Amino acid sequence: MKVLVGLSGGVDSSVAALLLKEMGHEVIGCTMSIWKDRPNIKTSSHSKCSSHGACYGPDEKEDIASAQKVAQSLGIPYHVFECAEEYEKIVIENFRNEYLAGRTPNPCVRCNAMVKFGILPLAAKRDGISFDKFATGHYARIEEKNGRFLLKRAKMTQKDQSYFLYRLKQSQLKDVLLPLGEYSKEEIRELALRAGLDVADKPDSQDFYEGDYNELLNVSAMNGNIVDTEGHVLGTHEGIWNYTIGQRKGLGVSAPEPLYVLELRKETNEVVVGPKAKTFRKSLTAVSLNWIAFDALEGEMRVTAKMRSTQIPAPATIIPDGDRVRVEFDEYQASIAVGQSVVFYDGDYVIGGGVIESSI
DSSP: EEEEEEEOOHHHHHHHHHHHHHHTEEEEEEEEOOOOOOOTTOOEEEEEESEEEEESSTTTHHHHHHHHHHHHHHHEEEEEOOOHHIIIIIIIHHHHHHHHHOOOOOOOOOHHIIIIIIHHHHHHTTTTTOOOOEEEEEEEEEEETTEEEEEOOOOGGGGOOOOTTTTOOHHHHHHHEEETTTHHHHHHHHHHHHHTTTTOOOOOOOEEEEEHHHHHHHHOOOOOOEEOOOOEEEEEEOGGGGOOTTOOTTTTOSSSSSSSEEEEEETEEEEEEEEEGGGGEEEEEEEEEEESSSSSSSOOOEEEEESSSSSSEEEEEEEEEEEEEEEEEEEEEEEOOOSSSSEEETTTTTEEEEEEEEOO
């Protein structure tokens, strides 16, 4: 079988290619070039070889060189596809619009569904490269049941990345291989070391962009007020996009008790803060839904759900409500951020998910 493997220059995707080759597949390595030069970012001050890597940044050439070296070590062909324009329109513009609207986007979720598992394999086909399956180094699993392709959490849940893949469609899942789903990170590094791959000890990426998000937003300060829940002005800010729901540090206001960001109001350009107790909510609504386990939610369903990739899934009931879904948690949840994704699970299986529209 011919397998196209997305190589990022890191240990995970490199070992994915290694494992597939050892299984006897004909492996082809590829990388998508997504960095678009930005006049306001002159130097590579956030090296991806540091302990805080990122998948998007001015150090992209280093990662491409690393991926090319891995391909040479494995003896597989390697290609680089220019995807910067598509990435800019699909991911960066959405990232910018969401933050400026007072929402907290998840660019990695959007990138995976539309660029990494979408634009990249299409670019390869446009260049005349034939392959049967597309593979990445994500820690998750795919299982076929009765003709439907299901997404599952990784065997080692501490490293599970299924949260970032919940928007994949059946048309994508049927053509995807995720060879790392049964392994731990330690085992992957050991396999890379045994194979003599230089990336065996390379640090993991920590975020989609390592620099200051303002470098990508590229907007002028928009001064406004920081207020409490009763509207009393406690301080000022230079833009609501500088804050996230649940943030405590760096607010620039003093109070008898610690204050947390509760709400970002675009209409009035206000950052609303309050005590920790007010950060908890018990329900939310989500839109832009994608279902993996079935075509549509037809009635109430018991699930576990999480709103951050590192969160332990919490018991909840999901209830269909037109083109959205209402999520009722059994216990109060802290800092539900509008714009983030909520993903639903039935045990290890990903049921689906959506984008948080509101919290109650």
